[in-house]
Amino acid sequence: MSGNMNLTLKVWRQKNAEQKGELVTYPVANISPDMSFLEMFDVLNEQLITEGKEPVAFDHDCREGICGMCSMHINGRAHGPNNGVTTCQLHMRSFNDGDTIVVEPWRAAAFPVVKDLVVDRSSFDRIIAKGGYISVNTGNAQDANNLPVPKVDADKAFEAAACIGCGACVATCKNASAMLFVSAKVSQLALLPQGKVEATERVQNMVRQMDLEGFGNCTNTGACEVECPKGKIILFSENFFSEMRRNFFLK
Amino acid sequence: MTLDAKIPAGDLDKKWEKYKSTIPLVNPANKRSLEIVVVGSGLAGAAAAASLAEMGYKVKVFCFQDSPRRAHSIAAQGGINAAKNYQNDGDSVYRLFYDTIKGGDYRAREANVHRLAEVSGSIIDQCVAQGVPLAREYGGMLSNRSFGGTQVQRTFYAAGQTGQQLLLGAYSALQRQVGLGNVELFARHEMLEVVTIDGKARGIIARNLINGELERHFGHAVLLCTGGYGNVFYLSTNAMGSNVTAAWKAHKKGAFFGNPCYTQIHPTCIPVSGDHQSKLTLMSESLRNDGRIWVPKKKEDCVAIREGKKKAIDIAEDDRDYYLERRYPAFGNLVPRDVASRAAKERCDAGFGINKTGEAVYLDFASNMKYKYGKQEALVKGIQNPTEEQLHALGKAVVKEKYGNLFDMYKQITGEDPYEMPMMIYPAVHYTMGGVWVDYNLMTTVPGLYALGEANFSDHGANRLGASALMQGLADGYFVIPYTIGAYLSNEIRTKAIPTSHEAFVSAENEVKERINKFFSIKGTKSVDHFHKRLGKIMWDKCGMARNDAGLKQAIEDIRALQKDFWANVRVTGEANEFNPELEKAGRVADFLELGELMCIDALNRVESCGGHFREESAETEGEQEGEAKRNDKDFMYVAAWEYKAPNTFELHKEELKYEVIKISQRSYK
Numbered sequence: 001m002s003g004n005m006n007l008t009l010k011v012w013r014q015k016n017a018e019q020k021g022e023l024v025t026y027p028v029a030n031i032s033p034d035m036s037f038l039e040m041f042d043v044l045n046e047q048l049i050t051e052g053k054e055p056v057a058f059d060h061d062c063r064e065g066i067c068g069m070c071s072m073h074i075n076g077r078a079h080g081p082n083n084g085v086t087t088c089q090l091h092m093r094s095f096n097d098g099d100t101i102v103v104e105p106w107r108a109a110a111f112p113v114v115k116d117l118v119v120d121r122s123s124f125d126r127i128i129a130k131g132g133y134i135s136v137n138t139g140n141a142q143d144a145n146n147l148p149v150p151k152v153d154a155d156k157a158f159e160a161a162a163c164i165g166c167g168a169c170v171a172t173c174k175n176a177s178a179m180l181f182v183s184a185k186v187s188q189l190a191l192l193p194q195g196k197v198e199a200t201e202r203v204q205n206m207v208r209q210m211d212l213e214g215f216g217n218c219t220n221t222g223a224c225e226v227e228c229p230k231g232k233i234i235l236f237s238e239n240f241f242s243e244m245r246r247n248f249f250l251k
Numbered sequence: 252m253t254l255d256a257k258i259p260a261g262d263l264d265k266k267w268e269k270y271k272s273t274i275p276l277v278n279p280a281n282k283r284s285l286e287i288v289v290v291g292s293g294l295a296g297a298a299a300a301a302s303l304a305e306m307g308y309k310v311k312v313f314c315f316q317d318s319p320r321r322a323h324s325i326a327a328q329g330g331i332n333a334a335k336n337y338q339n340d341g342d343s344v345y346r347l348f349y350d351t352i353k354g355g356d357y358r359a360r361e362a363n364v365h366r367l368a369e370v371s372g373s374i375i376d377q378c379v380a381q382g383v384p385l386a387r388e389y390g391g392m393l394s395n396r397s398f399g400g401t402q403v404q405r406t407f408y409a410a411g412q413t414g415q416q417l418l419l420g421a422y423s424a425l426q427r428q429v430g431l432g433n434v435e436l437f438a439r440h441e442m443l444e445v446v447t448i449d450g451k452a453r454g455i456i457a458r459n460l461i462n463g464e465l466e467r468h469f470g471h472a473v474l475l476c477t478g479g480y481g482n483v484f485y486l487s488t489n490a491m492g493s494n495v496t497a498a499w500k501a502h503k504k505g506a507f508f509g510n511p512c513y514t515q516i517h518p519t520c521i522p523v524s525g526d527h528q529s530k531l532t533l534m535s536e537s538l539r540n541d542g543r544i545w546v547p548k549k550k551e552d553c554v555a556i557r558e559g560k561k562k563a564i565d566i567a568e569d570d571r572d573y574y575l576e577r578r579y580p581a582f583g584n585l586v587p588r589d590v591a592s593r594a595a596k597e598r599c600d601a602g603f604g605i606n607k608t609g610e611a612v613y614l615d616f617a618s619n620m621k622y623k624y625g626k627q628e629a630l631v632k633g634i635q636n637p638t639e640e641q642l643h644a645l646g647k648a649v650v651k652e653k654y655g656n657l658f659d660m661y662k663q664i665t666g667e668d669p670y671e672m673p674m675m676i677y678p679a680v681h682y683t684m685g686g687v688w689v690d691y692n693l694m695t696t697v698p699g700l701y702a703l704g705e706a707n708f709s710d711h712g713a714n715r716l717g718a719s720a721l722m723q724g725l726a727d728g729y730f731v732i733p734y735t736i737g738a739y740l741s742n743e744i745r746t747k748a749i750p751t752s753h754e755a756f757v758s759a760e761n762e763v764k765e766r767i768n769k770f771f772s773i774k775g776t777k778s779v780d781h782f783h784k785r786l787g788k789i790m791w792d793k794c795g796m797a798r799n800d801a802g803l804k805q806a807i808e809d810i811r812a813l814q815k816d817f818w819a820n821v822r823v824t825g826e827a828n829e830f831n832p833e834l835e836k837a838g839r840v841a842d843f844l845e846l847g848e849l850m851c852i853d854a855l856n857r858v859e860s861c862g863g864h865f866r867e868e869s870a871e872t873e874g875e876q877e878g879e880a881k882r883n884d885k886d887f888m889y890v891a892a893w894e895y896k897a898p899n900t901f902e903l904h905k906e907e908l909k910y911e912v913i914k915i916s917q918r919s920y921k
Binding site: 032034036038046050052059060063065069084085120121125129130131135138147149150151155157162189195 | 436
C-alpha cells in the first residue's frame with residue numbers, strides 16, 4: 001500500500017517491578033496510516049515473537065477509547081500528540097515516515113511499573129473505595145422520576161462522570177497529583193441531589209486516601225486538563241477543583 | 252439426564268412475585284459464614300457482588316483487567332430498556348416482554364423474559380439513586396429514545412456512554428463494599444478452573460497475572476459473570492481480552508452450553524479497513540433513530556464511488572435505495588439488528604457495496620440534521636426562511652449533543668468527518684445470545700455454579716434487541732441472583748468452609764499447571780494471534796450471518812485440523828511465573844478453538860433460519876415474505892444444551908420451549 005511508513009521505536013523495557021528498565025530501540029517497517037497506535041505495537045510484537053524475543057507488555061482492552069486501560073506516554077505526552085484521544089484511538093496517520101517515537105509507561109510513585117509499559121493503578125480503586133459512591137443499597141431506590149434534576153446540573157454531572165480512570169492526568173502532572181480524577185468524581189456526585197447528603201465526608205475520605213497513596217498535591221498548573229482524553233472534563237476542571245475544595249472545607 | 256428449568260407454576264405475570272416470597276431465606280448470622288466467588292466485574296458481576304455483599308455474604312471478586320471498572324460492559328453505547336412508560340406511549344411490562352420474545356424469534360424462555368421485563372423499572376430507579384447521570388429533559392425528568400424492534404420510546408441513555416455510566420455506578424457500589432471489607436477484590440486474576448467437590452462447585456483456581464502464581468479460592472457458590480464469546484471470530488466489537496475461558500472450563504466440568512451458535516451480528520459497525528485490524532468498532536444502534544441507511548440504486552454509481560470518482564453527496568435523492576425503508580415500511584431503519592444486518596449483506600453481495608472492499612453501506616444523517624433538527628431549532632430561535640447552510644449548522648449542533656462522542660470516534664478511526672459525509676457501516680460480530688445453560692434460578696447444570704449476564708444463554712433467544720444487554724446484566728445482578736441464590740445457600744448453612752488443601756483443589760491446580768507447561772513445551776514457530784486469525788476467518792465465513800450444511804461440515808473439519816496445528820506449532824514466549832500476556836492469549840485461544848467447533852456443530856444441527864442466523868436451506872420461497880428467513884417451529888422450538896463428553900464429542904440435550912401466553916407467529920416488520 002502506498003503511504004506506508006518506516007519508523008524507529010524507543011520502547012521502555014522493564015522485566016518486573018524490582019529490576020531496572022531501559023529504553024530499547026526497534027525498527028518497524030511498512031506501517032499503514034490507518035493502523036491504530038496499538039495495532040502498530042501488534043506488528044512490533046509479532047515481529048519480536050518471530051525473532052524468538054519477548055514481546056512488549058502493554059495494557060489495552062476495549063480499543064475504542066472507553067475502558068481506560070491503555071496508557072502509553074508517547075514522545076513525552078500521555079496518550080501521544082493529539083488532544084482528546086486515548087492511545088488506542090491515536091492513529092498512525094498522526095506520524096510521518098522516518099519518525100522516531102519514544103514510548104514510556106506512566107511515571108508516578110502511586111503507579112508503580114508492573115512490566116514494560118504496564119503500571120499498577122489500583123490506587124485509583126482504593127480512592128473510590130473510600131467514598132467515590134452514594135451510600136445506597138440495592139432495592140432502596142424510589143421511582144427515578146420522583147427526583148427531578150435540573151438538566152444543567154445533570155449535564156454537568158455527566159461531563160464529570162466521563163472520566164475513564166486512565167491516569168493520564170497523573171502521568172502528566174509534575175506533582176503526579178490525582179486532583180482531576182478525584183475532583184471529577186467528587187463533583188459528579190455533589191452536583192446531584194442524591195449525592196449531596198454525604199458530600200463533605202466523601203471528599204475528606206477520598207482526599208485522605210489520595211494522600212496516603214503517594215499522589216502529589218495540586219498546584220493548579222492545569223497540565224492534567226490538556227492531556228485528559230475525555231476533553232469535556234477540561235471545560236469544567238476549574239469548577240471541579242473549586243467544587244471539591246468547597247466541599248472539603250464545608251464542615 | 253432431563254433438563255429441568257425449574258420454572259415456577261402459576262400465571263406468567265405472577266410467577267416471579269409469588270416465587271420470590273417462597274424462596275427460603277438465610278439468616279444474617281449464617282450469611283456471614285457463606286462465601287461466594289464472583290468471576291467477572293461487568294454489569295452482572297459488579298451488581299451481583301455489591302448486592303450480595305450488602306446482604307451480608309462474604310464475597311470475592313475476580314477480574315483479569317487492572318481494575319473492575321474496565322470490564323467490557325463499559326463500552327456499551329446506546330442505552331438500557333425499561334418498561335417505565337414515562338413517555339406515555341403505551342408501554343408496559345407486557346409489551347417489553349412481548350417485544351423481547353418476538354425480537355428473539357421465539358427462542359427464549361417466557362418466564363425468564365417476563366421476569367426481566369418486571370424488574371426493568373427497578374434498575375433505572377437503582378441507577379439513578381447511585382448517581383448515574385442518565386440523560387434528562389429540561390423539566391428535570393429522564394429522557395428516552397427508541398431502539399430497533401420496538402415502536403415505543405423506552406430506552407434510557409447517557410449520551411453514547413450508557414454502558415460506561417451504568418458500569419461505573421455498579422463499580423462504585425462494589426468499591427463501597429470493598430471499602431467496608433465485605434468484598435475482597437482480586438484484579439489482574441484470571442479464573443482457569445472450576446473446582447467441584449461431590450458434584451458441587453466449591454471454588455476456583457485463578458492465576459495471578461502479575462506474578463503467574465496459581466491460587467486456590469473456596470466458595471460455597473461460584474458465579475460466572477464473564478461475558479460473551481464473540482472474540483471467537485477474532486474480529487468483533489468485543490474488547491481484546493474478552494474470552495470464553497471461564498465458561499468453557501465450567502462446560503468441561505459439567506455445565507451444559509446453551510445455543511452456542513446464536514451470535515449477534517450488529518448492523519452498524521465501522522467496516523474493516525485492512526489486514527492489520529485488531530478489532531471492530533460499533534457505532535451505536537441509537538444512530539438509526541436519526542440516520543437513514545442506503546446504497547445507490549445503480550451499480551455504475553457504486554463502482555464510481557468505489558473507484559473514488561464519485562462521492563455519496565453526488566448521488567441524487569432519486570438514485571438512492573433506502574432499502575430498509577423500502578423492504579420494511581412499518582419499522583424502516585429501526586428493524587431489529589438481525590434483519591438490518593442481513594439486508595446490508597444482501598445489498599453488498601448483490602454488488603452494491605460502497606467502499607473499496609465492497610462491504611459497506613451508508614448511514615446518512617443529512618436529511619434529519621437539516622430538515623428535522625435544523626428546522627426545529629430555526630423555529631425555536633425565530634429564524635425566518637433559513638438557508639440550507641443555516642439548517643445544517645443548527646441541526647449539526649443538536650446531532651452533536653446527541654451523538655457527539657460517536658461522531659468523534661468515527662472520525663478518529665476513519666479520518667472522515669461524518670457531519671459532512673455519510674458514515675460507512677457494515678455488520679460485525681457484537682454479542683452472543685448463546686452461553687452457559689441456566690435454570691430459572693440462573694444455576695447451571697453444576698449445583699452451586701451460576702451464570703449471569705451475557706455469559707448465560709437465557710433471555711434473548713436467537714436475537715437480542717438493542718438496549719437489552721445492559722438490562723439483562725443488571726437484572727441478573729441486582730434483582731435476580733440476590734433472591735434465587737437463597738434457594739441453594741439455605742441448604743448450605745451447615746457446610747463449613749472447605750480448606751483449599753482438599754484434594755479436589757490440588758488436582759484442579761495440577762491440571763492447570765500441566766496445561767501451562769504444555770504451552771511452553773511446544774516451542775513452535777507461529778504466534779497465538781496467527782491461530783486466532785485463522786479461526787476467526789473460518790467462523791466468519793462458515794458460521795456467520797449465513798450458513799449451510801456443506802460449509803459447516805467443512806468448518807468443523809478445518810477447525811479440528813487447526814486445533815492439531817495449534818498444539819503442535821504454537822509459540823508461547825516468556826515464562827509461566829511472570830506477567831505474560833502471550834500465555835494468557837494462548838489459553839484463551841485454545842478454548843476458542845474448542846468452542847468454535849461446538850458452535851459449528853450446533854449450527855449444523857439447527858436446520859432453520861432463526862433470529863441472527865440465516866440457514867440457506869431454510870428461506871421463504873414465495874409471497875410477501877419471499878427471501879426472508881424461515882423458522883421451523885415444528886422441529887426446532889427448543890434450546891440446544893450441549894454436554895461435554897470427551898474431546899471433540901458433545902451430546903445434545905433439548906429443553907422444549909413452551910409458550911403459554913404468547914401466540915407464535917412469523918416475525919414481520921413489514
